[in-house]
Amino acid sequence: MSHEVYQQAIKDLAGREAGRLVAPTASARLDNPLCGDRIDLDVTVADGTVTGLGQVTRGCLLCKASATVAVEQATGLEVARAVALVEDVRAMLRQGASPPLAGLAAFEAVRPYKSRHECVLLPFKALAKALGSGLP
Amino acid sequence: MTIKTIRSAFPVLARAHFHYLDNAAMAQVPGQVINAVAAHDVAARANVHRGLHDLARRADAAYEAARESVAGFLSARPDEVVFTGGCTQALNLVAGGLAESLGPRDMVVVSVAEHHSNLLPWLMLAKRRGFQLASIPVTWDGRLDLSDLSMIDARCKVVAVTHVSNVTGAVSDIPRLAEAAHAVGAKLVVDGAQRTPHGPVDPRALGADFYAFAGHKTYGPTGVGVLWGRAEHLAHLPPAAWGGGMVAGLDGETVDFLDPPRRFEAGTPPVAQAVGLAAALDWMRGLDWDKVRLHEAGLTRQLLAGLAGLDGIELVGPNGLEDRLPVVSFTVKGCHPHDVAHLLGEHGVAVRGGAHCSQPLMKALGLHEGCLRVSMAPYNDDSDIHALLRGLAEAVRVLR
Numbered sequence: 001m002s003h004e005v006y007q008q009a010i011k012d013l014a015g016r017e018a019g020r021l022v023a024p025t026a027s028a029r030l031d032n033p034l035c036g037d038r039i040d041l042d043v044t045v046a047d048g049t050v051t052g053l054g055q056v057t058r059g060c061l062l063c064k065a066s067a068t069v070a071v072e073q074a075t076g077l078e079v080a081r082a083v084a085l086v087e088d089v090r091a092m093l094r095q096g097a098s099p100p101l102a103g104l105a106a107f108e109a110v111r112p113y114k115s116r117h118e119c120v121l122l123p124f125k126a127l128a129k130a131l132g133s134g135l136p
Numbered sequence: 137m138t139i140k141t142i143r144s145a146f147p148v149l150a151r152a153h154f155h156y157l158d159n160a161a162m163a164q165v166p167g168q169v170i171n172a173v174a175a176h177d178v179a180a181r182a183n184v185h186r187g188l189h190d191l192a193r194r195a196d197a198a199y200e201a202a203r204e205s206v207a208g209f210l211s212a213r214p215d216e217v218v219f220t221g222g223c224t225q226a227l228n229l230v231a232g233g234l235a236e237s238l239g240p241r242d243m244v245v246v247s248v249a250e251h252h253s254n255l256l257p258w259l260m261l262a263k264r265r266g267f268q269l270a271s272i273p274v275t276w277d278g279r280l281d282l283s284d285l286s287m288i289d290a291r292c293k294v295v296a297v298t299h300v301s302n303v304t305g306a307v308s309d310i311p312r313l314a315e316a317a318h319a320v321g322a323k324l325v326v327d328g329a330q331r332t333p334h335g336p337v338d339p340r341a342l343g344a345d346f347y348a349f350a351g352h353k354t355y356g357p358t359g360v361g362v363l364w365g366r367a368e369h370l371a372h373l374p375p376a377a378w379g380g381g382m383v384a385g386l387d388g389e390t391v392d393f394l395d396p397p398r399r400f401e402a403g404t405p406p407v408a409q410a411v412g413l414a415a416a417l418d419w420m421r422g423l424d425w426d427k428v429r430l431h432e433a434g435l436t437r438q439l440l441a442g443l444a445g446l447d448g449i450e451l452v453g454p455n456g457l458e459d460r461l462p463v464v465s466f467t468v469k470g471c472h473p474h475d476v477a478h479l480l481g482e483h484g485v486a487v488r489g490g491a492h493c494s495q496p497l498m499k500a501l502g503l504h505e506g507c508l509r510v511s512m513a514p515y516n517d518d519s520d521i522h523a524l525l526r527g528l529a530e531a532v533r534v535l536r
Contacts, residue, residue: 034490038504
């Protein structure tokens with residue numbers, strides 16, 4: 001049985017949930033209708049920069065782990081850069097592009113499993129939605 | 137016929153380290169079906185009910201012979217059999233037709249256990265036509281709770297329920313629902329998608345007025361399904377789709393529809409797929425279903441016992457064999473169903489994880505993350521159950 005997708009790094013990430021922010025600038029809730037994954041993501045923004053992120057995720061290990069990377073590593077990015085992450089993560093999964101955040105390297109093992117890409121993408125879609133990009 | 141013989145009829149099952157337990161989503165096809173579809177396309181590929189040439193005559197004969205085969209499977213008349221693009225389309229066809237005469241004073245009763253294909257058509261039509269929609273609740277083990285059927289009252293014009301739950305395998309008490317529906321003059325629509333893979337069925341004897349099933353779950357091709365309706369009901373059911381091949385005449389705005397079933401088969405029907413479905417049903421009718429059902433029950437018993445021996449398993453649905461078919465769902469404590477299904481797939485075991493297009497049932501049973509579903513067919517054997525249980529233990533070890 002291949003364990004590469006469920007390597008320890010993924011499990012460690014999935015075990016860390018930031019929780020909700022008390023006074024977010026914006027929030028977004030997104031669902032994956034295929035499996036019922038749901039993320040509630042909060043963000044604070046100041047001077048065009050992401051200054052804080054929180055999330056609570058109900059979902060599979062991949063979605064929870066991806067949410068942790070989004071929250072821990074998108075803080076400090078300019079809003080436009082944070083919004084663009086979803087397309088960068090998509091390119092990493094579908095076209096073999098480099099991971100846009102260091103913590104996403106562990107997710108390169110998910111590439112062959114197209115049906116799981118949405119699990120990894122959902123937190124970054126929520127981030128873009130919260131930041132007002134209007135992405136689904 | 138032994139299980140080994142049944143298994144050998146399915147070419148895909150010759151794959152090594154392959155354990156197919158996702159039959160409720162899509163059954164595999166026996167060689168007879170593959171050959172029948174190919175032979176039809178070689179010797180009789182033409183549109184039906186239109187042409188006068190040799191291939192057209194052959195296509196007409198093959199298509200109507202397929203209808204007779206389906207009728208035999210359902211103990212019905214051929215003119216009560218409508219070919220559709222699938223079970224969902226069949227349910228939409230009957231819902232669309234029946235809803236034309238429904239309004240704000242009327243009610244349709246469904247159940248919490250419905251697959252979305254027997255819920256969304258009624259829900260959307262209720263919004264459009266203004267009729268009320270009520271749901272029969274489920275018990276703790278996912279069965280239809282028939283303890284109070286008072287909602288099936290004089291306002292109720294249609295009761296639409298599943299014959300067998302696609303999540304729990306629970307068999308609905310169709311005769312009792314038919315009695316309740318008919319007592320108030322309502323019609324009973326039955327979603328038979330999960331029942332027909334487990335042997336021929338007689339919807340008229342059950343008390344159904346309409347019965348739908350899918351080809352791809354019944355060892356046949358994709359893209360074909362069946363709506364059966366009592367002849368007296370089909371005669372009054374308005375068509376819900378319009379196009380070529382369904383009218384006797386069209387003069388200005390005056391339309392003279394053909395008699396059923398052809399008035400419900402607008403456009404080019406799934407001819408080769410119907411021929412393939414007939415081959416599948418003929419193959420099924422050649423099985424000894426008393427023996428097959430015993431075999432399927434034995435696998436279910438073996439699976440339930442094996443799951444009981446694993447830590448953290450919680451069954452979804454009945455925990456026994458009574459009034460259930462070989463569909464078993466469960467959750468694994470601390471493990472998301474998709475993660476488990478993914479790892480089982482790596483182990484060569486095909487199951488389904490998720491909400492199974494049954495979100496109201498998931499909500500009613502508190503399954504916010506869905507569940508894992510193991511669905512068996514006559515060709516499954518002990519090796520499939522052993523591989524599943526081994527894979528589950530390994531998946532849990534990896535994920536926890």
